[in-house]
Amino acid sequence: QLQLQESGPGLVKPSETLSLSCSVSGVSISSSSDYWGWIRQPPGKGLEWIGSISYSGRTYQSPSLKSRLTISVDTPKNQFSLKLSSVTAADTAVYYCARRTRYCSSNRCDHDAFDIWGQGTMVTVSS
Amino acid sequence: DIQMTQSPSSLSASVGDRVTITCRASQSISNDLNWYQRKPGIAPKLLIYAASNLQSGVPSRFSGSGSGTDFTLIISSLQPEDFAIYYCQQSYITPWTFGHGTKVDVK
Numbered sequence: 227q228l229q230l231q232e233s234g235p236g237l238v239k240p241s242e243t244l245s246l247s248c249s250v251s252g253v254s255i256s257s258s259s260d261y262w263g264w265i266r267q268p269p270g271k272g273l274e275w276i277g278s279i280s281y282s283g284r285t286y287q288s289p290s291l292k293s294r295l296t297i298s299v300d301t302p303k304n305q306f307s308l309k310l311s312s313v314t315a316a317d318t319a320v321y322y323c324a325r326r327t328r329y330c331s332s333n334r335c336d337h338d339a340f341d342i343w344g345q346g347t348m349v350t351v352s353s
Numbered sequence: 354d355i356q357m358t359q360s361p362s363s364l365s366a367s368v369g370d371r372v373t374i375t376c377r378a379s380q381s382i383s384n385d386l387n388w389y390q391r392k393p394g395i396a397p398k399l400l401i402y403a404a405s406n407l408q409s410g411v412p413s414r415f416s417g418s419g420s421g422t423d424f425t426l427i428i429s430s431l432q433p434e435d436f437a438i439y440y441c442q443q444s445y446i447t448p449w450t451f452g453h454g455t456k457v458d459v460k
Contacts, residue, residue, distance in 0.1 A: 271453075273442070273451035273454075274451070275447075275451070288447075322397065331384070331402070337402055337406075338385075338449075340387075340389070341408065345394065345396045
């Protein structure tokens, strides 16, 4: 059964770098044509897509975060990671990792959706 | 960025009720619209993809419809396990964006 699990510090100081990892079990990242992504939800706000990466390292990133964002994949460890630099209180959120799968419908096979999610990890930016 | 507007932001319902949640996109997104369910402490769950396709394992009381800019999620007969927050998400173009959620709670 495919499972994703986020890990990383729950508290980060302002101006420092937030680092999270997502461990994937039940499938090999390198054998999958799917993408692996990060989504966050600040307290009291909606969900925000951060970015996604393929097993080969091709990335799609939110333009609003791109200048501070690094998403990478470690196929031997079967995990992928997020680094967000120069964090502020606005980066306080629950961070989710998820698998982006592609579906076929209506004569198209390019419908993307996040079909498997981790439980999420709360990261607070505070001194 | 494409803005996704959900309504209502919250609703109160009873077990057995028919529940309707709507989602409107700020521009046409064809049928690239997904619906998710989120409960506290549990991984979010994909319910519907491509506007109207039921994800494997999701009960048939959930259904989705719409195309272009207007979409609907219907729960035909609300069950106790359905009290949760529901989100729509467009996958038409990056950055993918979500609605702000509709909280379904007990009347």
